[in-house]
Structures are given as structure tokens and as C-alpha cells.
Amino acid sequence: MHGAAAMREIAVVAFAQTDHRRTTDELSEVEMLMPVLHGVLEQTGLKTADIDFTCSGSSDYLAGRAFSFTLALDGVGAWPPISESHVEMDGAWALYEAWTKLLTGDADTALVYSYGKSSPGSVRDVLTRQLDPYYVAPLWPDSVALAALQAQALIDAGDTDEPALAAVAARSRTDASANSHAQVRGSVPQGEYVVRPLRTGDCPPIGDGAAAVILAAGDRARELCERPAWIRGIDHRIEAHGLGVRELTDSPSTRLAAEKAGAFEGPVDTAELHAPFTAQEVVLRKALRLGDDVRVNPSGGALAANPVMAAGLIRIGEAAARIHRGESDRALAHATSGPCLQQNLVAVLEGDPR
Amino acid sequence: MPEVLKAPLVLEFPFTRSLGPVQSAFLTGLRERVVLGVKTRDGRTLVPPVEYDPVTAEEIRDLVEVAPTGTVTTWAWNHEPRRGQPLDTPFAWVLVRLDGADTALLHALDAPGPDAVRTGMRVRVRWAGERTGAITDIACFEPYDGDESPRSTGHSGEFENMVTGIVAPARLDYVYSPGRAQTDYIHALSEQRTVGERCPSCRKVYVPPRGACPTCGVATAEHVEVGPRGTVTTFCIVNIKAKNLDIEVPYVYAHIALDGADLALHGRIGGIPYGQVRMGLRVEAVWSEGGRYPDHYRPTGEPDADYDAYKELL
């Protein structure tokens, strides 16, 4: 990292998430989010007044409400006034902003949260609004269609086939049996084609959910958590927007972010990858050089629960939680944004030696 | 337990998007059945032509004409077309690298079935019958038997009657659910009662309730009926009629602190000439027939409230 001398040590010290569900009609966004905020505060014994900086991630477009994040702030108890910011991106990027704030020394603790309700709208169609407004969005190519184009490119290149994709799906949901928050758990039929070559099983579930994380620096982290998950490196990169310009069978931005984050400087035992579609896991494994000895998505990943705008933050939280519990020593967490892995974030988390 | 309220929410707008010169040339070209690309400094031809080089970030303007024929570089069979997509019948999404181009264009391929589609197959543009200067001037691609005939000849990008903008209507449908606190509030309103919620921590009564006390960050649940009367704490007189509002101008939009509530809600004042509305005016709700909220608030006839009584509730 540029000019990094003795950089502050910053760790994830708490993580909480909702039980992700297909719909949450009976709850508003803040009603869905609040228990998760209380969860991380309880884990650390902190009150809102002890939090130096708050940052959230969400998308107005998902639920069709402009400024929806201003209502979510009610769940935080922003009184007296707080130092707070918001990105219109997955919470993983809100965590990145909070990490930067802690690095400056202006804050020692940060609350990061994100939430997303995909149930009110048609998320497959909503996501088409991310695409080039002149040449692509008017054709309304939905998110499954774009992922399918990427999957076919991988099949053409010999990098995967339908049985291998089905195996990724099955493994993920089987692993999710041990994750009480996951939406799709256990054995699930691979199903019919949605957009070929992707079948229902290759696609993420549609649902609602929220997550929160608390970051703390140095000794503060040690006070708040027995085994902090230290963020040894974190970086994110974006690629060109046009699908026809990019190499869909690879993820150069993931590789670059991983390099900058120091991911390749040592082996990892766990990787939580934000791959809403099975084929994307194939690409990410390649870009991150993950061998068979790495435990990939023990939480079940985004194939088991995909609360859009929180799913990336959850990968970081899940990896951190494994470190907290002593089930991992060095983990990668990845988050993505945009069509076919256009933008990617990689964090390297480590626990103190046991 | 009241049933979950739901209502449709439609977000729809005909976005008017102005174009940069390269886009203008490309889309006008489509109207004229000419496919243009743009050359980068290192000699690549990008189709569709973008305004800025994805590698160097330079502005690029060097246009070329490419062939309306090309090769599929990847595809995905869409057996259930969705609203707004190029075809109503099953089709393949494709990335097509037109002959002469180094990059691929996203569009639809009209083919009888997935078995008729493969990466590497040859396709050609099927032009729309009526073309306006939009990406949909390419109706879709269709299979084509001919060989590659890369064509990349310089083009000025100028046509008669250049298209300088597109209209891109977009509609998204949602089903909106207000959540528990607001649902309880709405149900009480339908019984002509205004019911807020009290924070267990600070004891303030919030109306409309939001399920969370915004200063304490805890859930609110205790129902507290407020009103039926209240005080106008501040207001303005609205003179501009907005399109979707069914209210005649001028009208008074006021903050009304109902008795028992710890903050003011917003409502319209009626039953009094707007010039006579004042801070401190005592009002009560006038319920509309079968409406989900008070239609407006009218004076009760009580003496005005003392400024000190409501100055914290502005």
C-alpha cells in the first residue's frame, strides 16, 4: 500500500446477520435491520455512543425508495449526532470506507451495516438499470442472462461443465445446512434451465436480509474481542463496463485486488467468495489461485443466501467469525459488484497465532 | 394481528438521454443500416463504439464502418423472454464480434432453439422495419451462412439529421409493504384513530411510528393514541400545484403536534382561509370517507396555544 509504514492494525470484532428469507413483508427495512445492529453492539458490549464512525451500504433502486437509507438510520440511534457516511454499494465497500477512517486515527471503532430487500421488486430486472444506458439497458438483459453468457464462455473454454456447476451448487447448499441464517439449505434439486446453461440451482436465491460488523483498531480490538480478525490487507478494483470488452472467463480485477491486499503472500485456509452464480466461483477460484486445500464458502456463500447489498459484507463477516471461533487462521473474503464480476474487493483476514 | 398491507409501486419515467458525438454517430448509423465502430490509438476497433478507451481512458473519435455480419463469441438460451427484451419468442442472448471489430456487441439472436446456436457460428444483423436511431434498430441477429469479410473502412460519422438523443422509457414494478409499525398506524387511521408508539427508553411518543426510536435506536411497540386535537406548530402556504397531487392551490401544509405526541406530523389545513392560519392554531382531523388518513385538519375553535407550549415541537 502507498506509503504504509507502521499502519494501524484494524480488526473485525463482531458480526451479525438476519435469518435471510424470501420475503419480509411484515417488516420495514429498519425493523429488519435493527436486531442485527443490536446483535453486534451486544457482542462487544458497546453502545451507539461508543462508536466513533458509522458507515452503511444499500441501494435505493432495490426497493424502489429514494433515500431509503435515511430511514434505516433510525435503527442506529443517531443522537447525539454521529459521524456517519453511506455508499450506494454493497456493505463491503462501506466496510472499506470505515477501514480507511480508522486508519487515519480519527476513529477507533466503527459500525458497518448493510441491508437489501430484493422481494419488493423484480431484482433480475432492477439490475438491468446498472447497464450502459444507451447501448445495453434498453435491451433489458437480466442478471441471470448476463451470468449465463459468462458461464457459457467458461464451458467453451473447457474451464467447467454443467455437472461441475451443479457440484458447486450442491456443495454450497449442503455446507449451508450448518448455517442457521442461510435461506436455502441442504439438498436442493438443480432444477430446470432459467437461462441456459444456468439452471435454478446455479442461481442465487432471491431474498431479504441485513448484516452488521464492528471494526476496531489496535488495543481497542483486543478489548472487544478475544480473537480479533485482523484485516491484514484490503483492496478493490474495477474493470471496464462493456461485457464485450472484458475477458469473461477471468477476473483480472479480483487478481489485482488480491495482490494489493497481500492475498498471495501466504496460504489461506478459508475463502468466502461472493459468487451469486456457480460459474462465478470457477472464475474466482482461478483468479485467487485457490487450491483444493482451501475451504471455499463454508457458510454456503451467496448461493445459499443472497441479500443484495449485504451479501459481500456477509462474506467478510463469515470469514471473520470463523477466525473468532478459531476455525480459521488466515482467510480471504471477496465481494463483487456489477455485471459479471465487473468490480471486486478482496480482504485478507488473520487471527493471532494460537 | 392485522394482515400485511401491500400496494403496488410503479416507478416509470421516459428518460431523455442526450448523446455524445460517438454515440450519436453510432445510433444514427444504425438508423441508416450502417454499423460503426471506433478505433483506439493502438489499432483496436471497438464495436459498439464507446466514447473513452477502456484501457487508456483517452477520448476516442476515429470512426470506422464494420460489416453487419459477425461471429458469436458466447451465448445463452433464453426460453422465457421478459418484458422489454428484444424478442417475444425464445431467443439466445449473444455477444457478437462483427467482422472488422475486436470487441463484441450484446444483443439477441433469433434461432429455432438452443441446438441451433453455438459459439463460433456466423450471424448477421436483422434490421428493424422502423428505425429511429437506437440500439433496437438492430431488431436482433439471425444465423448467416457467409464467410468472414472483415470490413473496417474509415467513416466520418456524419449523416443527415443526426440523432442527438434517445428516449429510454423504463418501468419497474414493486410491491410495497409498509412494515409492522406503519401497518398498525394505518389500521388505526382506518378506524379514525391516530396511534403512535412510545419508546421504552426515552418514553417519547412517535407519530407516525417507525418501529424504531430514532434517538435511542431501540424498537418501539407500545401503542399510544394521540389527539384528537393538536396544535399547528409551523406551516407554509403552497402555491404550486404538483402534477400528481389532488389538492387545489393555494393550500396550507402544516406541522401539527397532536396532543400527547412528542413531535409534529405533517398535514393539510382546511376550513379556514389560508391567510388566517397561524402558528399556535388548534386543529382537529377531518376524516375522509373511507380514506386512509385524515383529509385535512380544521380549527377546533379553541384559543390558540401559547408559543412556549409548542416551541419545542416545531
Next chain:
Amino acid sequence: MSKEPVAVVGIGQTKHVAARRDVSIAGLVREAAQRALEDAQLTWADIDAVVIGKAPDFFEGVMMPELYLADALGAVGKPMLRVHTAGSVGGSTALVAANLVAARVHGTVLTLAFEKQSESNAMWGLSLPIPFQQPLLAGAGGFFAPHVRAYMRRTGAPDTVGSLVAYKDRRNALKNPYAHLHEHDITLEKVQASPMLWDPIRYSETCPSSDGACAMVLTDRAGVARAPRPAAWMHGGAMRSEPTLFAGKDCVSPQAGKDCAADVYRQAGIADPRRDIDAVEMYVPFSWYEPMWLENLGFADEGEGWKLTESGVTELDGDLPVNMSGGVLSTNPIGASGMIRFAEAALQVRGQAGEHQVEGARRVLGHAYGGGSQFFSMWLVGSEPPAS
């Protein structure tokens, strides 16, 4: 480990207008970014990261536009963030970018905020239907007008004060080639005769709807050493939020605004803002917010802000000029307005403000707010490096 000092070495903005019909969204942001790079004499390759900000995506109907704009802003292969904190977003965006430099994560960051709201229209974007809620208002003015009335009542200010602000800001705009409204034949009488839109706010006292973009290049000490023109050094910056509506909220002078200013002043070593600060670019979308913010920001005691306005202190040639650029009252691409305030403050201390330059301006405050008066972001910039 102390923070790296942060400075502005490049500023660019577009000529703000009701509708830009000659460029795509990318073209609009590109124009501001290119100007900022040219001002700094840098190329795209010199930029380590890009931080953009704008208001709700519905205004342009493009969700998460950083994805589409990556190529146009030279961000391919780089980190790119998109901030959204309602109306204060332009300011928050600059602060997020500044933090990246202060934390030494990056050396040189391009930050940009924009709105091309003519692609839909601002009224529609601000008044999207919410089921089960009684539609009472369209647009933002009706929401803020009751607070203005409350201020007038609280302070007993003469009701002409608002028109003085509008008259001043629109005249200042005539000296700013980038400002949207250039009302060459404006007079105080015309301002005061203008129809009431949301009484007590008149049409002449209301911000326009504009398309526009504003960009800055932020860098560290090494970057300043290489820069061709004087830098604007960041002496302090802060963000504060409070809930939109809550029991006991002071809507006229929100606590979050006071706390935010106090934090900035503490960082910058400002003991007496009225004396220590030379000029202010504050977010005034409706004229009365000038006296209200003068109090909120500590330039005047509570209840006295309007006196500074009335006595001419805030005029361009006054003792504490406010909104030399013409302010939000003359130019309002919603997502960009906060950054324009921050950029205009920087222009002043760099001596680059041309006809609207305040002579000898050495420390200038930039201020932005958003939401229902709940999000505040501010920075103080100076012509000299910060003391510590």
C-alpha cells in the same frame, strides 16, 4: 501515526445549465474531471483512485452509475467508490476521498460529483410515490418552508431578509462563469415581487434545477510539491448525521450542523469563526437558510444571523462574504452542489476565483447539508499547510 496532510491541486467544473443536451452522462463527468486534471497538470495515469458521489440514482435512471462510468473516469484497474448521503453527498464524497490520502492508502485521488437531472426531472425524482402515505408536497421547498417560518417567528427577523440573500447570490453568480443562473437584469424589487411558491419562500428565493459536474484532485505533500499551482490545504473536515425527524429536533438549527462545525473548527484551530474565517461557501437552496446557517455555524449568535445578512456583512465585498460563487441559489445539480461548495472554497484560497475572488482569502469554509436537515459535511481549507 499522524495523518498525511491533504491538499487540492486541481479543480474543474462544467458550466451548469438547466439541461446539457450535447453530452452523454459520461461526457458530462468527463468534462469536469478533465478540467481538474488539466488544472493540476496531471494525466489519468497519475490518479490512484476515483471517488464519485451523486444523489438518488432515479434522477438519471441509472443504478450505481460508477459501473458505467469507470471507463470515462480512467478508473479501469483502480479502486472506485460511490458515496450517497443525500444533498450533502458532494461534500461527503470529497471527505471520503480526502481520507484515502490522509490514511496514506493512496497518494492522488480524483473526486467528482454530478447530476444530470434533466434526464428525468428533479420534481419527479424528489417526489416518488410512496403507497399508504398521503402525498402532500412535491419537491423540497414545501418541506423546508415551515422551518423558515419557524425561524422568522423565533427571531422576529424582517421578512425582507430572504430577498436580500437571493439578490446577493444571483448578483454574485454574474461574476461566476460556471454558475447556472445569470440574471443580468435582476433587481431587489423583482426579487421581492416574485410570487410565493411555498409561503414564505418565493420563486426568486428558490434554487434552480441544473445539470452539472464538479471535480477535484486531492493529493499529499509529495503531490503538492509537484503541482504547478498553489494548493488549497485541508485544515479540517467532518461529517455529522442526526435522525430526519425526532422528538425535540431543532429543525431550524440542527445539532448535527453545530457539532460538525465544532469538530472542523477544533481540527483547524479556529477559535472565533466570525473573525478567523475569511469567507464561506454554504449550502443555501432557499434564501433564508443563509441567516439560519450563519447561526448554526457559529458566525452569529442564535437569533442574530439575519442581522449579518441585512447589514451587508455577507456581500462579496463585505466582512464575511457568503456564497461568492452564487451558491446553490444560482446553481443546483443536486448531487454536485455539496462538492461545488467545497471546490469554490478551495478556489478562493488558491486565488483562482476570478471575478468572484475575495481579496486575501486565506481560510474558507465549505459546507453541505442534505436530507431533512440531517446530514452535514464541511471542510475548512487554507492557503497555507495546516499547523500540526
